[in-house]
Amino acid sequence: MSSSFISKLPNVEISIFTEMSAMANKHQAINLSQGFPEFDAPDFLKDKINQAIYEGKNQYSPSNGLPELLTQIANMVHRHYQVELSDEQKLNGQNNITVTSGATEALWVAIQTLVRPGDEVIIFDPAYDSYEPAIELAGGSCRHITLDAPSYAIDWTIVKQAINAKTRAIIINSPHNPTGTVLSQSDLIKLQDLVKQHNLYVISDEVYEHMTFDGIRHESVLRYPALFDRSFVVSSFGKTFHCTGWKMGYCAAPAALMSEFRKIHQYVNFCSFTPAQIAIAQMLKEQPSHITDLPNFYQQKRDVLVGALKDSRFKVLPSKGTYFLLLDYTAISDLNDRAFCEWLTKAKGVAAIPLSPFYPASQRESYHQKHQIIRLCFAKNDKTLLKAAAILNQL
Template structure:
């Protein structure tokens, strides 16, 4: 969709990356590290200073000491990865063997299923229903069987903007304990929750964390998606297994970026605490600008995405509608159907007419796009 947007000079609200720049402090620190010659391999697990800063940030955000209340250095619990997608892939390869099953919730980030299939596993899909996109935990328990190995959760959820609450996490913990399961928690939008809602990280639940991999993204947090910097937090025994695979995937991640991010976490912690209000302002701006449109706006409780129901505007399926919107109208969006399994897409087309907009854009871009959309 980004390529199509460029080809047709459309306003790109499709792919999920910020239009604005990385913080100046972070750019200065990475340039400093490069100019000082700190350009060689880092330890495979990550620079110790960065691991320490992440552990301290986790303690500030979630009141979690990981698995050892006396040690906040993260050396045994955190691994730096080349983006959150690598962390997800490695966590899946660590857990999943042939014939294992993994429960995922649709619409789902499209890297989950290929990684599971490459490990020899199978996905069991559970569809989330608009407008709340809440998880039906009774259905989850009915889906669990002797082959079920893990459940993948994503909160705040891409693409729907829904979030899990404390009751969801407690119910998940009970299922994990009852059926001897593992959890992979995709929390890359963890610092973007709105309207005073709290992000319920798996890191807040020590008994759940004992059987979990928690995946996070510096690219989302610091507006530097092209740096491909993420990390995985897990109990020491799971981290040891995770690292056995990680060392043969990328071995280590970009050293100057690790140095810069460690300094950012240490000296500019306010960036993280201000992120929710920063993105809520953009969400609210876009919602207000679209209030007179013919779209029906769905709730966005987190992430930097907003879903729009276009059923009052067109009978096209979501893929064709997004192509038309980009080529003929000049605004690029993302269809949701590719985030469902292929065998379910036709049914999805019949029942849903929903597209995703990314509001991680400059205000003038959002207002210009909304002005065009309001004319439909």
């Protein structure tokens, strides 16, 4: 590369998820780092995608998504949140939903739709690593608000103080990756008040929407009409149906915002994989119990891992949603979290994710001085979780 080449993302490095999974593979470690399920997608879903492929349904779909899938998404939204996503209340979803190639595409397109040069977007750290690069590529910048362990709760007074004339949008993520926290009804009402008062927009990352535990209700932005009126809501079929490699997601928004979203989406990725859209539409229609069973399914896995670690020297932080669990290793090592995860992978055979990469680079040194926390993924078979816990208990 020419020495005169100027990077548009000079501070971006290889994703920590890619790095730790590669390290886990190299050292044959149990991979509790990258957030993908160890178990397979439902047989029904696999049968339907194979059927679609062999029936020759392999060409482009409409850019917005197959009409039958849009309808089934709208029906699902109504079942879970009592919201009807169409201007005419017909539950067809044709005006309010776009199918995307994964939630990351939906997030990127939503950010490009909203953010203009000079705009600021409020994000909460620790934050998923795709938000800031997308904001920078749109010409905007991030206003970072740090959430403190162990509760990682949002202080809305601080949020209000951070809003200024440049503030364009706020990005929220609930259930939250990496902390496993869940926003409450009170949180959404306070957010709604700020959005109305300051004429802001919201991007709500809800990819773990069907994974909340202990009877906690997921407070989707879709439940709050005045808030949804200025929001993009992003969801993931990959997370819901254990098929992250299919890269299938969707975005919901009011018709006017969705019209602008689709203008960009059509040039990023004209349409998503047609056979998968057909299969998911049938899954949503004929196997709705898969989604309603997910909270108990993942709560059981959380409880297996938490129970297996009860005699360890780790301090286990609460996980109210997602399929992630945070561990404080202060009693075990003085290493910073990145070095600890490398040692854990290479020397002990368990791969985890450090939390510091979820913070901006400028804050990581100070983060290391205050926190010693790692993230484990429990979307694994019980045998794998128990095997990893047995190793961790020896530290």
